[in-house]
Amino acid sequence: MSPSFLPSTINMTWVSVSHHTILGFCLTSYYPSIFFFIFLLVLQSKVEISIYSDMGFIHKFSYILSLLVLIPTLCSSQDTFVCSSGGACGYGGFGRNINGGDVGAVTKLYRDGTGCGACYQVRCTQPQFCKENGVNIVVTDHGQGDNTDFILSPSGFVKLSRPNMAAELIAQGVIEIEYKRVSCQYPGYNLMFKIHEQSKFPDYLAIIFLYQAGHKDIIAVELWQEDCQEWREMRRAYGGVWDMANPPRGAINLRFLATGDEGQRWVQLRSVIPSDWKAGVAYDSAIQLT
Numbered sequence: 001m002s003p004s005f006l007p008s009t010i011n012m013t014w015v016s017v018s019h020h021t022i023l024g025f026c027l028t029s030y031y032p033s034i035f036f037f038i039f040l041l042v043l044q045s046k047v048e049i050s051i052y053s054d055m056g057f058i059h060k061f062s063y064i065l066s067l068l069v070l071i072p073t074l075c076s077s078q079d080t081f082v083c084s085s086g087g088a089c090g091y092g093g094f095g096r097n098i099n100g101g102d103v104g105a106v107t108k109l110y111r112d113g114t115g116c117g118a119c120y121q122v123r124c125t126q127p128q129f130c131k132e133n134g135v136n137i138v139v140t141d142h143g144q145g146d147n148t149d150f151i152l153s154p155s156g157f158v159k160l161s162r163p164n165m166a167a168e169l170i171a172q173g174v175i176e177i178e179y180k181r182v183s184c185q186y187p188g189y190n191l192m193f194k195i196h197e198q199s200k201f202p203d204y205l206a207i208i209f210l211y212q213a214g215h216k217d218i219i220a221v222e223l224w225q226e227d228c229q230e231w232r233e234m235r236r237a238y239g240g241v242w243d244m245a246n247p248p249r250g251a252i253n254l255r256f257l258a259t260g261d262e263g264q265r266w267v268q269l270r271s272v273i274p275s276d277w278k279a280g281v282a283y284d285s286a287i288q289l290t
Contacts, residue, residue, distance in 0.1 A: 087141035089116035089239035090196065090208050095140035098211075102135055102159060105143030105151035114219060115139050116240035117212045119184040122150065124160050125176035129169040135159040136182060142239070150179070183215040191289060193254070193273060194282040196241055201277060206243035207234075209256075210282055214289035216260035224253035231255065250275045258289060 087095050088110070095103060104122075109115045116139055123134025135156050143151035152160075160177075161169040169175065189211040196206035209218060221242045222231040234242040251271035258267055272285055 087239070089113065089140050089142070090237075090241040091116075091140050091210075091239075092197070094194075094210060096153075098140065099136070099138045101153055101155040102137050103140045103153050104137040104156055105141035106139050107142070107144050107149055109139065109149075110142040111217075113236055113239040113241075114217050117184070117209065118217070119182050120179050121182045122152070122156070122160065122177060122179045124169070125178060126169070126172065129162060129165045129172065130160055131162055134178075138184065150177075181215065184213045186211040186213050186288070189213075189288070191285045191287055192282045193285060195273070195277050195279050196243070197280050199243075199277075199279040201279065202247070202249065204243065204245055205247040205252075205273075205277070206237060206241055207273075208240050208242070212289060214260070216258040216289055218256050219259050219264075220257035222255050223248050224255075226250070252277070 087105070089095060091098070099119075104120075106115060109118070109120075118139045119136055120139070121134055121136050123132070124130040137150075137152060137156045141151070158166045160175075191212055192210040193207050194210050196208055198204075199206045207221075212218070221234040223234060223244060224230075225232050225248050232244065232248070234244045237243040252273035252275075253268070253270050254272050255266050255268040257264055267287070267289075269285055269287070273283055277283070
């Protein structure tokens with residue numbers, strides 16, 4: 001778990017878990033109401049999580065956990081805001097290709113969409129099969145199975161292993177893993193605002209943040225209404241998508257509330273979305289979070 005989920009008196013960097021692996025993939029047909037989920041291997045095991053502080057052992061408990069490895073093509077649904085080919089975070093194709101395809105879905109770490117875009121370092125603890133540093137993944141979806149905690153893309157899962165050891169790692173069945181939240185890095189990219197494809201100019205605006213670097217969560221977004229001289233709050237529609245009916249006319253001033261280890265702060269941007277905004281287009285903010 002990320003440190004943000006723990007009491008402030010606990011100084012934890014890694015959470016150790018042991019589990020069996022579930023391998024599977026999802027095939028989406030041309031008809032949204034039909035999908036097939038095929039499990040190649042289903043195993044279960046007991047998980048032990050130990051939390052430590054500077055004083056030593058603090059607490060230990062156990063439960064059942066599974067790691068689910070998916071092909072990143074996701075099941076579709078008639079309800080766009082619950083499950084779609086774009087995933088529960090709303091990233092669409094961006095969510096499959098960002099970070100070189102090393103992406104994942106989470107359950108508890110999804111946090112009703114606040115966890116979308118967060119980065120985690122994941123590593124397994126079998127040195128004969130696994131690299132010491134593991135792999136950094138970006139959360140791009142919500143996934144839930146039999147007490148599943150992480151759902152890794154095939155690319156991400158393979159990168160847990162040493163060269164030419166992926167098959168041996170999978171064959172173990174039980175994989176010890178550790179994970180922690182890390183700062184996202186997007187060299188050469190500024191934070192961008194994509195106008196969601198379901199937006200309807202000029203009456204309905206939905207946006208999603210792309211290339212969100214750093215170690216912060218965005219918990220509120222507001223647009224400036226010039227004629228009323230006030231900030232209007234956007235709604236978190238689902239995942240990382242924020243929307244508003246009857247948005248302000250003209251070039252849009254936007255601010256968002258970012259929260260992290262240092263506390264909360266508002267970041268305000270002037271005319272970041274042009275007056276003639278178009279659905280599907282991403283606009284550069286000219287800034288980046290750190």
